[in-house]
Amino acid sequence: MSFQFAQSSVTDEQRRRALRRHKAGVTALLILAAVIFLGCSWWQSQGPVPGWVGYVRAAAEAGMVGGLADWFAVTALFRHPLGLPIPHTALVPKKKDQLGDSLSGFVGENFLNPQLITEKVAQAEIPQRVGGWLAQPDNARTVSREVGTFTERAITAMDDDEAAALIQTHIVGRFAEPEWGPPAGTMLESLIRDGKTEPLIDSAITWAKERIYRSEFTIVNAIDERMPTWAPQFARELVGARVYREIVSFVEDVEADPQHEARESLRRFIAQLAQDLQSDPTMIARVEEIKSDIMGSAAVRQAGGTLWRAASEALVDAARDPESVLRRKVTEIAQEWGERIQTDEQLRASLDRRLTGAVRFLAENYSGEITAIISETVHQWDAEEASDKIELMVGKDLQFIRLNGTIVGALAGLAIYTVSTALFGA
Template sequence: MSTTDREATRTAGVGGFSYTAEDEEKRRGVRRMKATATALLLLVAVVYALATWAGASGVTGWPGYVAAAAEAGMVGALADWFAVTALFRRPMGLPIPHTAIIPTKKDQLGESLGKFVGENFLSAGVVRTRLHALDIAGRLGAWLSEPAHADRVTAELSTALRGALTVLRDADVQAVVGEAITRRAEAAEIAPGIGKTLDRVVADGAHHRAVDLVCARAHDWLVTHGDSVMDAVQGGAPGWTPRFVDRKVGERVYKELLRFVTEMRDMPAHPARGAIDRFLGDFAADLQADTDTRARVERLKSDLVARPEVQDIIASAWGSVRAMIMSAAEDEQSELRLRARASLLSLGARLTTDAQLQRKVEGWLEDAAAYVVTTYRTEITSLISDTVAGWDADQTSRKIEAHIGRDLQFIRINGTVVGALAGLLIYTVSHSLGG
């Protein structure tokens, strides 16, 4: 690594300002142009000296013209050298006023740049006009319509989703989810909703299957546990009755109970089924209108939600949801990713063909951008001025000179040439008028 490269590396990042090896390469080009401009100045100086010597030696005619052109060329070259040098440093180190403009006026330049950007770029009208001309919605639709692009967006979204789920702490999310569900359950009254649902179920006869199932299971249980039923009946008889009477009563009760359940199972129009229908209908009405019934349901709900078992289920729900989402996000053929891809392709197709949707999307983008630039204009412009203020003055001057210094050296060259031509013209006119 050369000394210059080491210097560039050492000064990189000074004051938050990066001076790179590319900048140093440009500075070498600036130095070459400086050498060219200086050599031209020395050339016209030599020409002036030779023309003056020729004139003093008695040569007439051309020495005067050449000397006048060379003299004016030196003046132009020196004037432009001073002007170019004064932008970046003090000429010859002299404390001449209004020199070293960039190092000394860096902060003011940053503020002016920030104000210029804010007034001419960060305005709602400019942003809206520019965004409207870009046709972002149409371009986005055409881009998303390509299957490869939809696959890429789906993959990136899946990666972002997995990253977000990985960063989240399960304990924190479980606490938030548990608190949200509990608060929501406690705040919402469930009795009227249950009553309306039950009312519709009874009206549609959807509960008949449940009644059929209960009757069938009750019949099967009675057939299997007949002895238990008869023993229970006999055990409840008075002690003074004979045992054979208790047995006969138990058998009778069991047979009647079995007959009753069998008839309920086999007869859709059984009176007991109608009684169940009326009970459920009345209960549905009470859930919606009866204050006491609704209050009892709310107390039951609160007691149920407060149970540790229910809280554990609520807290563990996040773990199940998280595992399900992670698995779906990782699997390229999962329903989640396939639906996301299909939605992106559909959105892209609509954005390319639906003019109303295009206008709506562009309106959203324009409104959002206008809000950002109008609300945070001061913060954005202060970012520019604060950033420039944090730059090192000398390094800033060197970097700017590296980028525009080569063109500035052409000013010196042009000043030398134009000055020489102007001097020649002035001398020629003056000589013609005087002679």
């Protein structure tokens, strides 16, 4: 299976047109040299001619030979000249695999050499430069913008159903695996030891008092309705009001006295509850029933999708908004790190050691795999198309070899003819 290049881009078409123009110009010069040579040769065959004709004929002849030789050399790189299977021609198509291997070895020896690349990285002082760049407010905002763009793209690229299923399985579903009773009892016991349950007791008593204050009519009316029908009306009203005042007084006493027996009773109840949650099978089973009801509810079954939609929308909005807490925090962190790297020599040295260590590790362990990509890619190229692509890249410059061959050949032929004439005559 051969590697196929993409369709020629506009740039390739421009290169192709430029290559054709250069080829046409150099070929025209070669044809001109041939015409001059033939013209001079015909003139000399007609009889005596001026002396300068020999010089022109020699220059044109040598230029024609030089141009033809260089045309053959340039053409032989990419194809067989005139379609003839001459040995050692069409070198690029035939030798592309060796070229890829050589290029791979060159890159490995001169660019991915562990010692060389480590020295270059150390000399570059990358942490110092990165720190200086990050310390600039505009650059820190650029980092924040790019982080926001990456975050937005990463989130929007995720499949909503898969993300919801992942959250449902690995987050929500995890809550159903262990028994809830023992961990809840242990946590409650720890809260009791740390005195964290006292505010809960205070809040419960305050809540009860406020409820009683708002329920005076309800309490009094309920007591009145339960009095014997034969009791006088004033007696019923008196009993109801008296009971309500006693209830209010009791609750106010409980609220005011930290050591009230009712408070102690609540504390004993909470402590016993903590123990029962950890060791009482009946209580543990009851909690498990509650857990099953909760985890089986529609709200919990859909919690993964709900959590993902809320989290993803919030993250995308934060990633897009330059003034969001997320973006501003990233900007602050980037600038702070830049300033720290610049001022903290130990941090800078640590980053430099880690960077050079990572580069050395990659070069020592993976340089072969990296350079192998070059040779493997070249091996997969289609030979003819690869040759065409390479010719498009360098062919225009190679036409100057043909041009120089024609001109230098003409000058050399002229010089040789001049020396020969001076030594031996016409």
